[in-house]
Amino acid sequence: MAALNPGNFMPSGSPRSVPTDSKMRMYQVSKGDTLWDISRKFKVDLEMLRIINGLDRNCALSVGQILEIPYHRSRVHTIKAGDTLWGIAARYEVSLSQLSQANPDINPRNLQIGKRIVVPDSTSSVSALAVQPSRSYAGFSTVMMAWPVTGSITSPYGWRKSGFHHGIDIAGDIGDAIKAAAAGKVTFTGNQAIYGKTVVIEHPDGKESMYAHCQKILVNKNxxxxxxxxxxxxxxxxxxxxxxxxxEVKIDGENDNPIKYLRY
Structure with missing residues (x-):
């Protein structure tokens, strides 16, 4: 049996995948494959991969099992109070027809607050992004990350009097929860000079996020x-x-402005 829980095995050679008309690759699970390894190989969000294929966290992959791998970038919008389908379409610069056809289970007259809907890429055909109603995407595209805390930015990325600031500072109260900006593997927990108690997470798409000045760390390395x-x-x-x-956010080991990857 192949494991769903991430392991140390990294598949070798080229992945067996075939682009399809639906803009999905079809990948056949090999012995030792983990969903984490597959998400890293194709640079796809782990949560998105799990939901697209109807897998829960306790489900095991089977050798020979066929997985659907997104062949393009899609986005997901979480419906908020006051949203309309027309407004969402305008915001993402897609047509109302594209948005409606990509979400056949959505009633435009009764949008459910908190529901996540697929937003097709503006350059893609509608059919390329159509999904079954039971397969709502649960993650954002590999580019976007969720805000780790809710608060105002007290110090932006870039130069300041004390030197170059390699991340952003977000205000909060002692004890407020810090949340993972995206799915990934914890590669560091502990104390660092200047940063104090710190958590570092490696993400399947090549990004790395760092969370510093923590009061209490709730996860462990690995x-x-x-x-x-x-x-x-x-x-x-x-x-x-x-x-x-x-x-902080790093791309291939280099710091970049986190604001570029945080979804408003």
């Missing part, structure tokens, strides 16, 4: 977390003048 899972609490450890989260 844990696998999902988007929105509490991983720590806001604190004042390390060099800081007040409670906040210092949040």
């Amino acid at each position: 844990d696998y977390v999902v988007r929105g899972q509490p991983i720590a609490t806001i604190g004042m450890t390390g060099r800081t003048t007040g409670p906040h989260l210092h949040f």
